[in-house]
Amino acid sequence: MSIDADVIVIGGGPVGSTALAMLGRAGLTAIGLDRDREMWPTARAVHFDGETMRTLQGLGIAEDVAKVTIPMKDVDVVNEADEILVHAPTDRLGDQAWNEHVSFHQPDVERLMRQLIEATPGVELRCGVTATDVVNVPGGVEVSTIDPDGMRQLMRARWVIAADGARSDVRRIFGIETDKYGEDAQWLVVDGDLIDAPGHQTDMIQFARYSRPALWLRLPGNRVRMEFMLVPGDDPEEIVTPAAVERLSRGVLPVDRFTPERQAIYTFRGRIARRWREGGVFLAGDAAHQAPPLFGQGLCAGIRDVENLIWKLDLVARGVADESLLDTYETERKPHATFWVETAASQAVMIQTLDAKVAEGRDEYIRSHPEATAVPTSPALGAGFHEGDADERAGRLGIQPILADGTRLDDMVGTHFLVAADRAVHSALPAALRAALDTDADVVTLLDPLKVDRILSAAGGRAVVMRPDHYILGVGDTAEDLERLILRIPSVASAAAVAAENR
Numbered sequence: 148m149s150i151d152a153d154v155i156v157i158g159g160g161p162v163g164s165t166a167l168a169m170l171g172r173a174g175l176t177a178i179g180l181d182r183d184r185e186m187w188p189t190a191r192a193v194h195f196d197g198e199t200m201r202t203l204q205g206l207g208i209a210e211d212v213a214k215v216t217i218p219m220k221d222v223d224v225v226n227e228a229d230e231i232l233v234h235a236p237t238d239r240l241g242d243q244a245w246n247e248h249v250s251f252h253q254p255d256v257e258r259l260m261r262q263l264i265e266a267t268p269g270v271e272l273r274c275g276v277t278a279t280d281v282v283n284v285p286g287g288v289e290v291s292t293i294d295p296d297g298m299r300q301l302m303r304a305r306w307v308i309a310a311d312g313a314r315s316d317v318r319r320i321f322g323i324e325t326d327k328y329g330e331d332a333q334w335l336v337v338d339g340d341l342i343d344a345p346g347h348q349t350d351m352i353q354f355a356r357y358s359r360p361a362l363w364l365r366l367p368g369n370r371v372r373m374e375f376m377l378v379p380g381d382d383p384e385e386i387v388t389p390a391a392v393e394r395l396s397r398g399v400l401p402v403d404r405f406t407p408e409r410q411a412i413y414t415f416r417g418r419i420a421r422r423w424r425e426g427g428v429f430l431a432g433d434a435a436h437q438a439p440p441l442f443g444q445g446l447c448a449g450i451r452d453v454e455n456l457i458w459k460l461d462l463v464a465r466g467v468a469d470e471s472l473l474d475t476y477e478t479e480r481k482p483h484a485t486f487w488v489e490t491a492a493s494q495a496v497m498i499q500t501l502d503a504k505v506a507e508g509r510d511e512y513i514r515s516h517p518e519a520t521a522v523p524t525s526p527a528l529g530a531g532f533h534e535g536d537a538d539e540r541a542g543r544l545g546i547q548p549i550l551a552d553g554t555r556l557d558d559m560v561g562t563h564f565l566v567a568a569d570r571a572v573h574s575a576l577p578a579a580l581r582a583a584l585d586t587d588a589d590v591v592t593l594l595d596p597l598k599v600d601r602i603l604s605a606a607g608g609r610a611v612v613m614r615p616d617h618y619i620l621g622v623g624d625t626a627e628d629l630e631r632l633i634l635r636i637p638s639v640a641s642a643a644a645v646a647a648e649n650r
């Protein structure tokens with residue numbers, strides 16, 4: 148089958164755009180389609196984490212993104228009586244060598260991603276083009292499209308990434324159901340500018356008010372985000388009017404200094420698609436999972452999806468890895484994303500109660516267990532291409548140390564496999580394997596204690612192999628362990644198989 152591109156990406160939102168940029172970096176050809184002619188001008192996501200910044204670093208735009216973000220320095224949880232139940236500082240440089248929590252204005256970051264796509268050879272985003280059908284055929288996938296002039300086209304690719312959002316057409320086309328987590332809730336989201344007024348001292352406040360749960364968040368510049376849960380008796384038509392916004396804002400900020408930019412009602416929901424793969428089609432982002440935005444992880448999870456998938460597509464496209472590697476996308480990512488959806492959904496139940504008695508019990512519980520409202524630690528991946536089944540040190544995100552010269556680890560390693568080992572363990576490897584590592588373009592080996600000591604102590608071993616998405620393939624303590632891990636790197640394994648055949 149002749150193909151128009153290696154990959155067609157349906158959806159040019161933040162997840163689809165990131166996928167396109169990553170595919171271009173990997174040297175794959177890709178066509179992105181988005182039914183909207185223009186980039187969406189308003190924000191939904193307002194927070195991302197250090198892992199997302201690390202991904203953006205890998206794409207070469209983290210420094211530019213950092214200029215349009217601000218670190219989120221602290222979070223409060225406040226009750227009906229304005230008692231601060233929890234005050235948590237969040238302004239810290241995390242294990243990923245970036246701030247663990249940053250706030251941003253989504254269009255600023257999406258603009259940078261689109262500029263990157265334009266500058267990247269081999270990939271393009273076609274705006275105003277809607278995918279109307281997707282069919283798996285021998286050798287690839289066919290995508291039917293229609294443009295704003297009614298022109299229809301049939302496009303072919305080896306694979307499709309469906310990043311077409313919560314209402315995913317692709318999920319519907321393949322009849323993929325979703326499972327529901329927690330209770331759906333409608334929230335009014337208000338973005339605007341606060342002029343000549345500092346607002347709250349705390350950067351983010353969860354108002355766990357049983358009369359009306361609400362949220363305040365400081366964004367870059369003068370921007371602020373407020374969210375108000377709709378309660379029984381609210382009129383959805385009235386609540387989006389300027390008068391209603393002013394009424395609701397009164398308990399949250401100095402309204403005479405606030406100019407609303409937009410207000411809209413969203414349904415916060417927890418959903419996980421039952422299948423994430425249908426032949427050559429992979430669901431990613433909100434098409435695969437949606438979380439209530441309590442921990443600000445929905446978009447972060449979508450970026451993790453494509454970070455997980457694209458190096459695998461690259462290895463399979465180059466014939467270095469078997470197609471079966473692609474099955475690990477769903478087995479690894481689905482349990483990980485489910486963790487965040489489940490946790491956010493149960494946190495939402497706690498924060499969103501409208502029952503005064505339940506709220507009283509909850510407040511009592513939070514006073515004695517403040518950690519109950521903290522952002523949880525990200526879990527390990529589900530079973531897949533790593534040794535996490537047998538060793539709990541594996542399948543987790545590896546750290547990114549800042550090196551002695553001030554650069555970050557990934558600036559040196561890029562998106563390659565990383566072998567980091569203590570010199571004694573490395574020198575006990577068979578000489579042929581050491582030589583093979585030295586010439587393997589997919590692998591970077593680091594032995595300098597100044598560079599590897601922190602990685603090894605964080606991983607808890609004398610040798611560690613990390614995948615191109617920085618998740619740990621395995622950790623070892625002996626040369627035998629390290630040899631086993633290195634032989635799992637697809638490029639090393641396929642070179643070893645060729646050498647054995649020629650012997």
Ligand SMILES: Cc1cc2nc3c(=O)[nH]c(=O)nc-3n(C[C@H](O)[C@H](O)[C@H](O)COP(=O)(O)OP(=O)(O)OC[C@H]3O[C@@H](n4cnc5c(N)ncnc54)[C@H](O)[C@@H]3O)c2cc1C
Pocket residue numbers: 157158159160161162163180181182183191192193194195276277278279310311312313315316336413431432433434440442443444445446447448449
């Ligand atoms: C109020 C709110 C606050 C949030 N806050 C956060 C936060 O702080 N942090 C966080 O990480 N997440 C947050 N989220 C979640 C986050 O916004 C989403 O997870 C993220 O936007 C999903 O990105 P996506 O690219 O998967 O989907 P979308 O952004 O929905 O993009 C999908 C794209 O696909 C296009 N499309 C759809 N169908 C077709 C088709 N048939 N053909 C072509 N194109 C198509 C659409 O035009 C759209 O551009 C929040 C969500 C909401 C609602």
